[in-house]
Amino acid sequence: MRVAIIPARGGSKRIPRKNIKMFAGLPIIAHSIKAAQESGLFDRIIVTTDDEEIAEVARNYGAETPFIRPKELSDDYTPTIPVIAHAIQTLEANCDIITHACCIYATAPFVRSQEIQLAYNILITHNKHYAFPVTTFPFPIQRGVKRDHEGNIEMFYPEHFATRSQDLEEAYHDVGQFYWGTREAWLEGKPIFSNIATTIVLPRHLVQDIDTPEDWTRAELMHKVLQTL
Secondary structure (H helix, E strand, O other), rough: EEEEEEOOOOOOOOOOHHHHHOOOOOHHHHHHHHHHHHHHOOOOEEEEEEOOOHHHHHHHHHOEEOOOHHHHOOOOOHHHHHHHHHHHHHHOOOOOOOOEEEEEOOOOOOOOOOHHHHHHHHHHHHOOOEEEEEEEEEOEEEOEEEEEOOOOOEEHHHOOOOOOOHOOOEEEEEEEEEEEEEHHHHHHHHOOOOEEEEEEEOOHOOOOOOOHHHHHHHHHHHHHHHHHH
């Protein structure tokens, strides 16, 4: 059985009630639920939350909330892997046999069913433990600088001060939308960013992490532009 697991705790501080805040006419979590539904890959779509209001919204858009996430897995410091592992273990305690689980973040309004499908296909064909999307940095990371409180800067890689941008290796980063993983990978806590994972590449205009109010505003502007294309 394949399951989508959407983590959505209730204690967001920088953007209060972030997981159910309205985005483009829907609670933002509904965009993740919809993408999972449209992929056609999942036997169950589960939201793991400690918050009853979030659970009700999730159910209204077609997800299941068969359990309430325990408090010890719902604070600001809880990483993703234990949350997904707990969901798998809880579902399997009720006799579900899970082979693959896809963690889809609740605040990923640009996630699309076709990328979920593509990542699953390469997970299987490449025989990997994880598969997830990445995108390119818009500027060479080798020419990045750090800045102190007085405004002084220092290059992270001063040896590349005179290197042409086109001669520097392109770098990628995780887009923060979803992670496919095998049951064993999640339950054993295997590291996602390692050689047991494979990736797909997304264009930067389909990527926006949402952690701050500024991120939210940028995402809304991006979404409006994309609707005109």
